[in-house]
Amino acid sequence: MTAQETNIPVCTRQELEEMVERWLQANRDAEQEGNWTKYLGPMYTEDAEYGWNIGPNEEFVAHGRKEICDIALGYQMKGFEEWQYPYHDIIIDEKRGTVIGFWKQRAPFKRPDGTYYEISGIGGSWFEYAGNFQWKWQRDFFDLGNAKALFFELAGAGLLEPVVKEKIHRQARGELLPGHRKLRPDLSRWETFRNFIAMVKIAITGK
Template sequence: MTAYPRAELEEMVERWLQANRDAEKEGNWPKFLGAMYTDDAEYRWNIGPNEEFVARSRKQIEEWALGVQMEGFEEWRYPYHRILIDEKQGEVIGLWRQVSPALREDGTHYEVAGIGGSWFRYGGNFKWEWQRDFFDLGNVKALFFELAADGKLDPAVKKKIGKLAKGQLLPGHERLRKQPGLWQKLKGLLAMVRIALFNQ
């Protein structure tokens, strides 16, 4: 961890927020955010107990995190509402929301419940060298189900969900450990049945 002047990190955050606003306005995430990362930057987030998204270079971040992953989310907004800066460690945490452009019958936007955020490590020269996003995956899935039921889930998102449902990994998706075999799954199911019977 490297210490940086507070003013430099504050300027980095302002540049980042403006790049996000520009990306939302044009619906083009790679164009505005790609240049905000070092060439060897790493960007990751968790997708449940056995899957992680990882991009290990600026090129992969542009193509996978800001490209493939953002297909179908070009019109979504991710407004930040809290920024915490630690200049001694050169780290920033930003808390944001995930707001769909689709409207419910009452006129409100579909929005992921709870809170999301990004944890950044600054690499100097107004670029991030590391980022990890965090969000409530259960709430994201619940909103996708709601959008699908109301006929408002973007076709590109449907296509990606379909691939994942078939066990196909999208670019950047990695398994954290070997998938359990049939016997392991049966043992787990039996254990759950025993717990359910015991708690009756």
């Protein structure tokens, strides 16, 4: 029988609150130095899993601390060393040993009106605690449509780093970046065309 089935807390509230404070400080240190691997890597178990969705047919998943450090915190963060990801709300469930943190994704540039280039919508991370002040898994979520819109805006303003441009170029050629995987086979060209025509018809005729 599991702790969830018996409603026995998997850890104390105090321990989880301390874990969150350690995590937030590690994030601040990582942003200050532009090095997420150094500060966040040790906060995952050896067999931890870290992932996020990238649209209807693609996901990123890193298995184990080494992949998390090398890919999720390493390769994926190349070109974003000066970005900030401030947390603005935290939900802690000590009975399940889980935490949800809501954050922003903010570029280090401002628009002519003085506002920061920032991904709109809701963004955050869902964690499960493993004890010993380490995460068992982390699952990120964000508004993909708003993320794409911001990257188009940054591209137009000439503010994308070369390494980010290279990643976009590789994806545009149909390459899967490290850690990325398809959830199912891609639609054929005919299916894609059929779906596009069907949507155009609906947009024009309402039928």
